[in-house]
Amino acid sequence: MNSNRLMRQNKLPCQQKGMTLIEIMIALLLGVFLLTGIIQIFISSRETYRVQEALSRLQENGRFAMDFIGRDIRMADYRACPTKPFLTDPVTFDRWGITGTNGAVNAANSALDAPDSITVRWSAVACLPASNAFVTHGYTIAVPASGISELQRDGNSLIEGVENMQITYGVDTDNNGTPNYYGQAGAVTNTDMGNVVSVRVSLLLYTIDNNVTPAPLAYTYNAATSTPALPDRRIRRVFNSTFTLRNRVH
Template sequence: MDTFSRQTGFTLVELMVGLTLALLLTLGIANIYVQTRQTFRSQTALSRMTEDGKYAMASLQRMMFQAGFQNTSSMKSNMSTAFPAGYGMAAGTVIKGNDTSVDIRFLGDPDGNIITCAQDSTGNSDYPLLTTNQQYAYRLSVENSQLKCGRLDNTGSTVSNQQVLADNIVDFNLVYGVDSDNDRLTDTYTDAPTNWANVYSVRACMVVRSRDDKISVSSTGKSYLNCSFPDHAQQSVSNSDGHLYRTFSTTLYLRNKPN
């Protein structure tokens, strides 16, 4: 008698169900991968923006703190004697500007406590330290979404070799704290002081944008805080804008103004 062997296997339906489950699993893993990668890109972009913003604000802060500096050989002089008229400023004035640009001046320090923020190494053997006992003047401003520092000549004009301190700045604003009752404390803020000798502080704000334009997922209602003092209103962003935005704001005291 012939013996027939019985063969078993997967039916077509079972194969289709298995393939479907495998496809769903693959899609799930792919979705997790995409989300993880997007989160990583967002965190990386945010970290870069934070570093860029902190560096730009720190550079602005350092230069503001140097405004009106006098070294040990001249610190007994009054402001008008130490800083005569020049660099586009009146005698005794060490800061002048507008809402997007500020000029400052100070003396060098043989002890090496003063630095430059511009590419002015010509004739300066201690670059970036400013150790020569002479007057220096610089302009910090935002042009074409870049925070720049340039050296000023005696007429108050920016000379060549400006240094780019930060990129991707979409908003920038400066207002100046004015002392109106001679107590050396700020009473009001304005972007156009009438007497720069009475300015004792500066409020600075900047909005930094991510370099990558494919970070933020398109959605409605996106916004960031702009640099309109004092309220920093919400600034709307296009739904198709894939950039991230971060606002930096601080108040700087001009600590080298004794009179």
């Protein structure tokens, strides 16, 4: 009886050890799925970070540019000596605490109008005899050898990534401190430039890094919409501000 039971026990299969080939293949397949998901999350997170970083830098550049321009515009026609007359052109005697030029107009798309420029002046010299010295600062858009357009102050690089600048001037025709109309430099006469009490500045900036977006991104500027051509895949933002000429408002 005992010998029969022992024989039956010896005929039982040995306990399995290790894994079969099918189990190994299933485990590898699951590992591939998990690894693919992790890689996708990493790529998505990296792209999101890259876009957010580009936008943050874009916002910072826009605020910095407006701060510089606004600070100088508000100083236009300042006189350290109140008894001295306002600054005037030595030839035409037109008041010229602020002057500007209007860039070439693109009839097909106003978003592509050439950038405007602006120059402001003020007197920082106290009431000293025979002293007509004044401070002058001019703002223009230029494209240096790097190919990244920039805002320049007195010919020196100030902010990179500034693509366009459009400026209009608020003219006070009835001397009440409030502009009666806004016009571009070419539309405002020299006489009316002496009555400008506020300036509207519109800047178009783009991200320094390219390939930020999957495809060229449309933007609206100067009341017109444009889509850049490949390989331009930058993000663009518009910054608008109105500055009061404090020294002309009474």
